[in-house]
Amino acid sequence: MRKIHVSAPGKLHLLGEHAVVYGKPALLASINKRIFVAISETEKKKVDNPSLEELKKVIEHAIKKKYRISKIRPYTISISSHIPTGSGLGSSAGLSVALTFALLTFLGIKANKTTIFDIAYTGESFFHGIPSGGDVATVIEGGFLWFRKEFEFLKIFTPLPFKPHKNIGQFILINSGKPKESTKDMVEKVAQFKIAFPQKTQALFNSQEELTKRMVVSFKDGDEGNLIKCIKSGEQNLEKLGVVGKKAQSLIRSIERLGGAAKISGAGGVKEGSGMLLVYHKDVERLLSYAKQKNLEVLKIQIGSEGLRKDE
Ligand code: PMV
Secondary structure (H helix, E strand, O other): OOOEEEEEEEEEEEEOOOHHHHOOOEEEEEEEEEEEEEEEEOOOOOOOOHHHHHHHHHHHHHHHHHHOOOOOOOEEEEEEEOOOOOOOOOHHHHHHHHHHHHHHHHOOOOOOHHHHHHHHHHHHHHHHOOOOOHHHHHHHHEOEEEEEEEEOOEEEEEEOOOOOOOOOOOOEEEEOOOOOOOHHHHHHHHHHHHHHOHHHHHHHHHHHHHHHHHHHHHHHHOOHHHHHHHHHHHHHHHHHHOOEOHHHHHHHHHHHHOOOEEEEOOOOEOOOOOOEEEEEOOOHHHHHHHHHHOOOOEEEOOEOOEOOEEEO
8 A cells, every 4th residue: 555645834923923813813924844744554553653642533533523434444654844843833733734634645535625724723722722723724725824713613814815025035043942831821821911901912912913914015015124123013012912031032132133123933932932033134144144153043944835735
């Protein structure tokens, strides 16, 4: 029996993380770091990786329910990934999506993107409580995605109907350290903040919505100055929400002094690191030499790469 190979990209939040949990829009992009999943039939059911068993169970259950299947024949999975884990780059969404797609293909089921989304979302919920679904949608679609959760049962996402203007240069990621908290913890932290300061939180979310829209326009028009302003102000709002740690904040201030802008690119973290920072500068070389001088861990990425796919 032939092996089934699929892969999905990682993602990052260009803007709108956290606010997206409360119905505000988010702008996300896939990145050119992928997770590869292969499935093949085996004689006997075996445990591939104990930490994967729970996720497999959740996804299998969703597939069985949707397609009224009572049994899935034994299979074995192998996984390799270039997406750093626990850093806001969508490694868990990539895994849920790729596993869902591989398993459906293994069962000979041709599913559309909405069905893959629904099944993979149950897997992502296993990791994150009640995620917005933005990560899952982005790793399926690839490219640049405008995402909004109107209701739990109605999530709207659409690829940007243009390619970013050629003036928009390269983004890089700088590691501010792995967050100690999970995405679930950080979403809960914002929920508590919202209970304590409802008006302030609403104002921050409204501001994020406006900035997210402005960011889309700066990608369309190629206005780097505006893009930098959106990243800076978006980051300030995230700091006011309490999701960015001290270490990341001081790193971001030094990037701003250089004339660039940086922000967290997912749930963030405050106890230790805040995950990978999304960094932009009109002169990327300046940024790279600064990072080298300070011994910072840099990941060069392309954004907007291909979504979920079958690999031969
Ligand atoms: O850090 P990540 O990749 O899990 O992104 C989380 C984004 C949040 O908006 C904080 C949560 C969500 O479900 O959208």
